[in-house]
Amino acid sequence: MLPFLQVTNVAFSRFGNSGVRLKSLADNNLKFQMPCCSVVGTGLIMSSTQDFNVYVGAETGLFKGVSFNDHQTITKNLNSLQSLDRQQEITCMAWGNDEESEILMGLRSQKVKIYDTEFKGFSGCVETPFGKGPLRGVGKFNDSIITASESGDVKLWKFKASQQIEFHALTAGESLSCMRVSPYNKNIVGTGGKKNDLQLWDMENAQHPVFKAKNVKNDFLDMPVPVWVSDFAFVPNSEQVVSSSRHGHVRLYDPKSRGRRPVISCIPEADEAWTCISIASRSNQVLVGSGKGRMLLYDFRQQKVVHAYRGFTGSIRQIVCHPTKPLVVSVGLDRFIRLHHLDRQTPLHKAYLKSRLNVVLMRRDFGVLGDQDVDLDEEIVDTEKDTLWNTMEVIKDRTFTETEDILDKEVDATPTKNNGSSRKKRKTVP
């Protein structure tokens, strides 16, 4: 029991006594401790294959851990059903620190639950009542929690009331959809919502936004183009921000550029309401998911849809792409979690999680067999089937002429819409 006492102490020192209620660890079910995790003194031995590499928050309030492995997918509820109701719905989630050992969960009832992935238990529950509506954004800013509610009220919570920073992000508009802390630029926090375009705030001087996006020009009927920022993402190693809109737009903003209008504003696919966006591991590409269950890999430099993904039956709530590997995890209202490879239509893995899913987080050390960039001709190695194929007779390919070979190579090199299929397009020899 010693390690849990230690955690309690740590929690106290972090949050102090200033009007913050701590949930005792006794409430959290200790039976949800991982069997692989041996609790000996302070040292924890963890095996990476049994650890969860994806964390999911559901509408019922359940917090789930999912482990995608080569051969199986393991899912587990990390909290129990007993204390749950609709007010405990997890509406936003973020990593608490760079080592990814802490997860912050924002609830509908304006609370933030903190989960420790190393000790595999909830280490605290902070009440963050500010504004109205569920929490739409949560994050860690200089070791303090920052929350944003649907009414647009953003607050940085600290021990001393004088140090707390609060601002109202919704000077115009109906509701706030998203708030994120920039992992690349110091002090920058972004917000966006319904009829409320993207705004970037500097936490040191939070009275006015550092960057306030301007809407695109009026359309051909001279009507203002409607704005509903559903989600946005910070482009790594730059100050740029990509946003998705429920009216179908995907926009790239560059605060450094002259003018506040989006650098690029485009519609990947007509009549789709994009609910989420994520930066892909390939340069200039983003993944967008829609309310009707369409997920696309979109290149905003070329303004072209690179790939579309299959398997969804309902709205996609959140997409997470690994920063370097071509793996995407998506979660939605159809109660499934899906793992896609960026080049393949059908999901590599999927799991039924029984509740409508809202948010997802992926570990940086996420790894599944076959996660390297796959050549169009290569197949995932499966040793059982290999022996079967090896024992079979080899039928020789027809020999290509030199010119046909070169033409085929040219065709393979140009990016086409069906990039994921292994069918070769044959050009006619002139």
Place this chain on the structure above:
Amino acid sequence: MESAENAENAEVLVKPPTLTASDRLAAKKRFRTQRRLSTMKNKVLRNAQWATLKKEKRKVKKEGQKQRKKEAEALGDKAPPKQIPRTIENTREADITTVDRDDEEVTFDITHDEYESYFSKTYVPKILITSSDNPHSKTIHFIRELTKIFPSSECQWRKRSSVKKMIQSAKEKDYTDVVVINEDRRVPNGMLVSHLPDGPTAYFKISNVKLTKDMKYKNIIKEFTTHRPEVILNNFQTRLGQAVSRMLASLFHYDPQFKGRRAVTFHNQRDYIFFRHHRFVNFKCSLVIYIATTFLHRYEFKSQKRAALRELGPRFTLRLKWLQKGTFDTIEGDYEWIIAGKRHEMETSRRRFFL
């Protein structure tokens, strides 16, 4: 030699349990006719040939059945179990989302959805029924009949109002559900059901509408009463099916009046929801609400308790097109399930169903 070959082929093609010489001859004949059938250009002769072939096949089948029945009677108790015919429902593809009531989490998810307040009997449903603009007679009759089916419902003219605005004003007037019947080619063809306080919205395609006046019995309308009916929901197996069944159930009053002997059934078979409205004539025993029967028992109440049925009311078939979370917002909303534009992807086999 040719005949021997044919005999062999005939044996391979048709295999009745016992083969006599006459059987063999018949089989040979059948084979010859079958082979010739595709080459016959004359449709009349071809059809006639096909009819005789079918007749013979049926004869063989009947004989086999008779034989099996005789054997079963002879064996008595030791008879082999009756063969179950293979149906599409029998061989339905297993769906991982099939609801298992023993699963705590699934039950929690179901009981804590948007219909929690209905099933905890905190309110009485109040339904607003309307149609598209300028409805024709069939649609008008249909709407009026629906007001007789749903206990506390009102029907109003559309008057060019948009669905979003209609829902807004219905919320202000304390309606709990809105039903909009869409019309096409003078016939009702779609039903939009929206649960009001931020509830889910579903759109069904309606087909095979049969009004009360077109029913078998004349003046059946006189047998309508205002007693609250009992609702029976059959065969909603998957999670999506449960969501749809709860939505349909919540349109009715949670407290049925058994005295009125009225029953309304939503029977799901192969993703088609059949609506029937019955009255019990010689009512002898009580029935269970919300029976989730297997697909083999079609109308359980008819066969079990000796209650004779009289079919009242309209009869129609529903097919779910999409289910959306939140009130009507087709462009910007979140769908829990939608099949439009994904039919090739989702309808992968004839044995796969979603409800």
